[in-house]
Amino acid sequence: MLTCKEAEALIARRADGALETDDGVALARHLRECNACRPLAEDQAIVVRALTARPEANVPLGFAGRLSDRLDAEVSWADMLNWRTWTVRLAPVAAALIIAAAATAERVTAADPIDLAQVAETWAIDPELTELPTTALFWQAEVSADSMLEAVLTADPDDPLLEAGYDQ
């Protein structure tokens, strides 16, 4: 014979039609003999009927357009986050800054040529490296825009589908 506590799960399932046949037999026997559980079973069924009859709300007018705008913004953010594009665009600026900094720091004269190859080397990433931190992806030669975006979006150690500090 089931205990009342054990019967609860079966009562819940019977009320919404999710009870296995074997369990149904055991529960029926319990309900015949237990005056406390019978009304509980009736109440469960009544609540199920009320909830399943909840009238659905319509999605607010203009919802699709507002969502579409947000998804469009996601796409352009993805472009913005493609740092490879940025690094390529900013390369001449960076080079100029390096040269200016080197010139100031070492007081080079016009006659001393700057070794641009050496400068470039200091900015390059060792291709043998296999385990790179997230930030290193930005400088990796063969990173795709997708993995870049994924790295940015999933930088949080928690499940990205959880809150992830995204609080707006």
Add this chain to the structure above:
Amino acid sequence: MADAGTDVDRELVEAAAGGSREAFDELVRRYQRRIFNLARSLTSNDGDAEDLTQEAFVRAYRAIKKFRGDSTFKTWMYSVATNVIRAHMARQKRRGAFWGASLDADAPEAPERAVSREDVEGDVVRRDAIDKALAALPEELRVAVTLRDIHGLGYREIAELLDIPIGTVESRIFRARHRLRPLLEPLMTRTTSSSPGASQSGGQSSGRPVEAKAC
């Protein structure tokens, strides 16, 4: 629960994961009503419900490439939405705890206020009555019973989605309904009297307050 092989959305999901915005828009069309109603019944607030529905779809859009098909898209979408909504409810609760109980979204309303007899008129009022009764439940009970009884998700599906044992799902649903029974009383009475043909196996128990279990 259905595996990926029987996922009616599979083709659209694959196209969306491959970058098709049209495919994703179609998935939105298929699920926006369900997700909006999930948010509405869990928050009792139209404005919050729209914001949360949008947020859920934005997150799904970002993450769809990582959707592995271990579950159906429907279960996955419900999971994304439920996480977004629960995070929102947790923030509301923290805010309420900080500013005082008056702002606490989980503060149980008196049953008389949650559903009053003369209010029970028409779809909007009936929906509101149910959502307000749900709002009087602790969050964990509210989420479980909403997913089961309003959205029709299976017990196993809910267990996976909430990452809890199936026995816990059964227990939460049982307790949620037990607490809802008196809160929905005016709605029951109305439903019973306005539809005399409806079969009511437990009709005689209408109007009887739920008592504590005796065994």
